[in-house]
Amino acid sequence: MNNQPDILVLGLGPAGACAATACAKAGFNVMAIEKKAIAGAPVQCAEFVPAMIGSEVAALNETSIQAIRSMVTFVEDQPPDFMANFPGRMIDREGFDRELGEQAKAAGAELHYGLKAQNISDTGTLTLSNGNQILPRILIGADGPNSLAGNAIGSVISDYLETRQISVPLLQAFDNTDIFLSQHITGGYAWAFPKAGVVNIGLGVHPQARSHMKTLLDELHQKLIAEGRVGSQILGHTGGRIPASGMVKPWGVIGSTLCLLAGDAAGLTNPITGAGINSAVISGKLAGDAAVHYLSNDNNITAADNYQEDLEDLFGASLARAVAHRQRLATYWHQDNTPSPEQLRGGWIAYDQYWQNQNTISIKENPCPA
Numbered sequence: 001m002n003n004q005p006d007i008l009v010l011g012l013g014p015a016g017a018c019a020a021t022a023c024a025k026a027g028f029n030v031m032a033i034e035k036k037a038i039a040g041a042p043v044q045c046a047e048f049v050p051a052m053i054g055s056e057v058a059a060l061n062e063t064s065i066q067a068i069r070s071m072v073t074f075v076e077d078q079p080p081d082f083m084a085n086f087p088g089r090m091i092d093r094e095g096f097d098r099e100l101g102e103q104a105k106a107a108g109a110e111l112h113y114g115l116k117a118q119n120i121s122d123t124g125t126l127t128l129s130n131g132n133q134i135l136p137r138i139l140i141g142a143d144g145p146n147s148l149a150g151n152a153i154g155s156v157i158s159d160y161l162e163t164r165q166i167s168v169p170l171l172q173a174f175d176n177t178d179i180f181l182s183q184h185i186t187g188g189y190a191w192a193f194p195k196a197g198v199v200n201i202g203l204g205v206h207p208q209a210r211s212h213m214k215t216l217l218d219e220l221h222q223k224l225i226a227e228g229r230v231g232s233q234i235l236g237h238t239g240g241r242i243p244a245s246g247m248v249k250p251w252g253v254i255g256s257t258l259c260l261l262a263g264d265a266a267g268l269t270n271p272i273t274g275a276g277i278n279s280a281v282i283s284g285k286l287a288g289d290a291a292v293h294y295l296s297n298d299n300n301i302t303a304a305d306n307y308q309e310d311l312e313d314l315f316g317a318s319l320a321r322a323v324a325h326r327q328r329l330a331t332y333w334h335q336d337n338t339p340s341p342e343q344l345r346g347g348w349i350a351y352d353q354y355w356q357n358q359n360t361i362s363i364k365e366n367p368c369p370a
């Protein structure tokens with residue numbers, strides 16, 4: 001193991017794998033470490049990817065399981081609202097992460113699974129779970145919502161959605177994402193996403209409502225069983241944190257090491273929908289490109305500034321909108337615990353109100369603190 005690689009990528013989810021590929025393709029010495037022993041396993045994802053990324057990400061085509069065409073939103077017990085045009089796909093997320101890792105390896109990156117970074121010193125040295133100490137010229141923090149790299153540069157995610165999900169047998173085929181909004185699902189929503197013979201049923205809530213997740217999920221499962229849509233057997237459980245405070249400053253310097261953050265570590269997951277695969281793939285590639293520019297231009301810090309600017313251009317407005325909606329919705333729950341169905345609709349992407357009320361909600365120009 002090279003203890004002084006040009007670039008150390010921390011985490012081999014979509015962001016890390018795409019960053020490692022970009023750096024290795026440019027000829028730099030890239031080491032990537034991932035604490036999971038098997039790429040992408042266990043899966044912590046509902047596995048839906050909107051049609052925004054597609055043919056340019058080969059791994060997506062190779063791991064697609066089912067097409068999604070529309071979205072159906074259930075608000076309380078009212079008749080559902082149908083959004084005809086909401087294309088995307090359900091993927092095999094474990095296979096997706098594995099494929100992206102294979103691409104990084106093929107590009108020349110040195111991948112280590114089953115190896116965890118335990119500490120980052122204030123000189124930029126990482127101590128790994130095998131006892132090795134690594135001092136990279138660049139650290140790419142793609143280590144997810146509880147990022148060690150983010151902590152090391154003071155870019156910390158301050159708000160989360162807590163999630164819980166089960167996979168159950170599918171009994172009636174459908175090709176939409178089902179969304180459930182309710183005053184009882186505090187600060188979030190529930191979902192049922194079909195994946196060939198399986199349905200991923202889950203929910204994300206404000207951390208303070210975490211203790212209600214099991215009951216709420218059981219209730220949704222029972223409702224779908226009663227409707228004859230899914231089976232009672234539970235095939236798998238998962239969960240995890242989703243960043244919900246918006247983008248953090250995506251770079252900093254530790255000793256003489258430049259640290260760039262990508263994906264969930266940079267807070268790029270949408271705080272309303274919880275979607276983060278797309279932004280992880282894009283930001284991972286951009287972080288890799290920024291690392292290449294930095295090292296190719298005498299450690300010129302402009303590369304990091306430009307990276308931040310690119311992320312703000314691409315994701316800033318949609319993240320700021322989602323954060324503003326999340327804050328507005330939180331006030332309803334805070335006040336009387338009863339957001340009305342219309343208030344719930346106003347905070348969900350399927351409804352015009354979500355996109356139209358720019359003037360009535362405060363949207364920060366720049367969500368990223370300086």
Ligand SMILES: Cc1cc2nc3c(=O)[nH]c(=O)nc-3n(C[C@H](O)[C@H](O)[C@H](O)COP(=O)(O)OP(=O)(O)OC[C@H]3O[C@@H](n4cnc5c(N)ncnc54)[C@H](O)[C@@H]3O)c2cc1C
Pocket residue numbers: 010011012013014015016033034035036044045046047048049115116117118142143144145148163164165202238239240241242262263264265269274275276277278280
């Ligand atoms: C239940 C749930 C459902 C979701 N559903 C969807 C969905 O349907 N569609 C969607 O677009 N998004 C979804 N998301 C969000 C999406 O999964 C993330 O946004 C996406 O995985 C971010 O990719 P990433 O590479 O930034 O981080 P991750 O995929 O989290 O990868 C980070 C990697 O870093 C590793 N790591 C962390 N710390 C260390 C360390 N110290 N040392 C070594 N390795 C480390 C982790 O093991 C992990 O593999 C969901 C999230 C959850 C929790």
